[in-house]
Amino acid sequence: MDAKEFWDTLKGEGCLTPRFREELIHLYGERGEKAALSLEKKMVKKYRDFMVVVGASGEYIVEGDFCTCHDFMFRGRCCWHILAVRLALLCGGVEEYDLWYQDTWAGPE
């Protein structure tokens, strides 16, 4: 299965079964594994304005094929946050927040 086939089939399935989980890790390695874990731990959040993925070292905004993390910005590759959002959207693993993510930036400083 190549990447396109994987996403197309998963779309039809709507659920990350153990078989798809294995396939994901086969295709994307460590990134696939992190994406699957974030789905299982419900680390993909949907705010009114952005999709956000919670990682070990912070939260990242994902917009389609764009992400705010270093991996994406400096290596220009599809990072695991993007994979996590895709998975969550297809498999219904998104935690929805009725809030503006921008408002959460003004934290205590």
Ligand SMILES: [Zn+2]
């Ligand atoms: Zn990223």
